Amino acid sequence: MLDLTWFIKLMKSELKRPQDKAPVKNWIIDESKCLNQKEVDKLREVSIKFKVHGLKARKFSFIRNWFMIELGLNTGLRVEEMASVKHSDLFINEAKSSIVVIGKGNKRRVIWINADFKKTINKYINLKRLFNYTVSDNSHLLINLKGNKISKRALQKFFKEMVQKADLPSHYHIHCLRHTYTTFLLKASSNNYRFVQKQLGHASIRTTQVYASVIESERKDAVEKLYK
Numbered sequence: 144m145l146d147l148t149w150f151i152k153l154m155k156s157e158l159k160r161p162q163d164k165a166p167v168k169n170w171i172i173d174e175s176k177c178l179n180q181k182e183v184d185k186l187r188e189v190s191i192k193f194k195v196h197g198l199k200a201r202k203f204s205f206i207r208n209w210f211m212i213e214l215g216l217n218t219g220l221r222v223e224e225m226a227s228v229k230h231s232d233l234f235i236n237e238a239k240s241s242i243v244v245i246g247k248g249n250k251r252r253v254i255w256i257n258a259d260f261k262k263t264i265n266k267y268i269n270l271k272r273l274f275n276y277t278v279s280d281n282s283h284l285l286i287n288l289k290g291n292k293i294s295k296r297a298l299q300k301f302f303k304e305m306v307q308k309a310d311l312p313s314h315y316h317i318h319c320l321r322h323t324y325t326t327f328l329l330k331a332s333s334n335n336y337r338f339v340q341k342q343l344g345h346a347s348i349r350t351t352q353v354y355a356s357v358i359e360s361e362r363k364d365a366v367e368k369l370y371k
Contacts, residue, residue, distance in 0.1 A: 172353050175314065178323045182311055186212060189309040203274040207285060207293075208301045210267040214285070215302075215320030217260040218242060219328070219343055222295050222317050230268075231280035235261045246344040254342055326357050334358065 178186065190212040197205030214225055224244050232243045240261050242254045256264075268278050276282075276290050283292040302317035321343070328339050340351040 172322060172357055174357055175312075176319055176322045177326045177357055178311070178315065178319060182309075183216065183323065183327075185309045185311060186305060187216075189305060193305070193308075198270075201274075203270075203276070204288060204301075206267070206270050206274075208305060210263070211285060211298060211301060212305060212320070213260065213263050213267075215317065216324055217256060217263070218254050219321045219324030220244065220254075221246065221321060222298055226283070226285060226293055226295050226298060228284045229280065230278055230282055230284060233264065233284070235264055244344070248346070250344060250346075252341065252344045322354075325351070325354050329354060329358055 190209040193205040194209035197203060197209070211225070214220065214228075220228070224246055228242065228244065234241045234243065235256075240256050240258065242256060244252055244254060246252055267284075271278050271286075276286060282290075285293045285298070287293045287297065299317050302320075306313065306315050325339060325343060328342065329336070332338055336348055336351050340348045343351065345351050
């Protein structure tokens with residue numbers, strides 16, 4: 144008689160596999176989570192005023208908050224990644240323009256940045272020196288007033304303050320900078336989802352493709368303006 148013990152054990156192990164768990168809920172990105180061009184301009188305008196005030200009043204926190212906005216808009220980093228970036232992660236000499244990040248799952252990725260943001264980084268580093276903060280390789284890029292690594296909660300709070308000052312919708316939170324970066328990069332790259340996936344550190348391109356709905360909505364707006 145055929146021994147079915149091994150078969151029964153196999154079937155039990157199959158039932159315990161992760162794919163048999165309840166499906167993950169669909170993740171949706173819509174326009175409410177992404178700043179448009181006018182809102183980006185307003186946020187930047189306010190953040191620059193913060194920087195100017197920080198220089199005049201000798202308050203480094205205002206300068207750091209200006210750079211926080213630029214960092215989010217130009218890299219699409221998650222808030223915990225923003226807080227964790229060190230000076231040693233920057234590669235911004237004449238030949239290089241990138242930031243190395245350790246993201247979710249302890250995965251390393253390289254984020255390419257443009258020439259304008261490279262200048263912004265150098266300007267911020269010089270201002271840190273001006274306020275007598277260390278810019279050594281092991282020090283963090285975004286810091287609290289004691290010169291230590293800033294917390295995620297603090298960044299979230301400071302972003303909310305900037306949103307309020309810019310008179311933007313109150314539902315915006317700091318992760319919206321990542322969503323905004325993604326939609327703008329998709330448009331700039333002619334919807335190169337593979338490239339954007341690598342920039343963001345998405346494990347699957349399907350995650351990046353959820354932004355398609357936002358891009359599609361803009362195309363519908365373009366159709367409405369046809370011949371007008």
